[in-house]
Amino acid sequence: MVPEPAITRRRAWHADESAVREKPSYATSVRVVFLHHTNHSNDYDCREDVPEMLRSMQGHHLDEGWDDLGYNFVVDRCGNIYEGRAGGVDRAVRGSHTKGFNAGSAGIAALGHFEKGERVPRPMLDAIAALVAWKLSPGVDPKGRVRMVSSSDVSRYPKGSRVRLDVISGHRDGDETTCPGAALYQELPWLRETVARLRQGRRVR
Template identity: 70%
Template sequence: MWPPRFRHGVVLLPLALLMACDAPLHTPQQGQQRPHRVRLTAPEPAIVSRLAWHADEKTVREKPVYTGPVEVVFIHHTNNANNYDCKRDVPGMLRAIEQRHIDGMGWDDMGYNFVVDRCGTIYEGRAGGVNKPVRGAHTEGFNTHSVGIAALGHFEKGQKVPRRMLEAIAAIAAWKLPPGVDPRGHVKLVSRNDASRYPKGKAVEMNVISGHRDGYETDCPGGALYADLPWLRRRAAELRHTATQPPPLHHRG
């Protein structure tokens, strides 16, 4: 739903964004050195760059703005038809979204930070660096310290969101959220714009992984995708935990 307001090829970058967990590995016995605490890690997923989908950089109006650590992830859908071919159609669809956001909405660039297709491929959205806190134009009043992830398609109630798409969205959220932020938790945000669901200056509590409708008067990301948000929160937390588990010990018999 429209808000009113490849880098070369596919890239896979190093592990990033560590998150401290309060529980130690085990309880030390008297006289033992206290062990280090578990640190949860989420790897950066493979991301198709703007160069690879041929974003029109000449139409981008301003340089990217950086806002600091991500506090909240907003989930969207783009309102496109769902029967597209992932390899053949998606680059052109992304260019059309970019053009609509710039020429139709008057924004500096594509509003979303990331777009995910139904096959689970992740695309770089707004320019500025996928590993940087780029301010998007995806959720009026709450674009600062947030990341916008758009599911390419239309996911109203009664439709099924592809599992590969959900897995990719969870992977981005698990990676982009910084230390100390639980994907299953809540965050207090202050609206920066009267055009949002809340008047400017209003402090509101939201889920760390929220839907567009939580911050703006819209049905985005659609009833089906919105209903999958609890699963996305759990899955993002699980990805962080699983990625840092030590390998099993193999004893020789």
């Protein structure tokens, strides 16, 4: 069993629970993880700035018509993990992060901007790896692929399309976007290998 990493809960960053529109909905498992970036500046202070950034994101997503913060988790540049969408960190909560593929997946957002030429901080990558290793359902191969069915015509794939996706994918793999940025996207092979080692109880190099 992979231990649960330290996760800062919603009450600690003062999520606006009164603004949440619907009760959480759930899948039976988490078969895919989609990596995102939030397009914030990378020079924020992890202690002072992040809670307000999260509250602002929640408000923006609510203004977009979503029920709550879209991402299941957010990870900052210092390696701190935050609970995103409400419903329980240990459950397969359906988020609003990857059009067509929100069911049976988890959306993890890296707080910052990671296009070509940017550097993804190692504490952030280590935290994402630990989170994914814990969050994927038992029996799911982090280096494998799974078949999913698109539920939206505004995703990269028309509704009803059967698509094979990497278990650890970028947002761009399911939607028409450049997210999570070229710098973070090129770290996905490292993440797959590292998550596999963590789930096998092996030391990470």
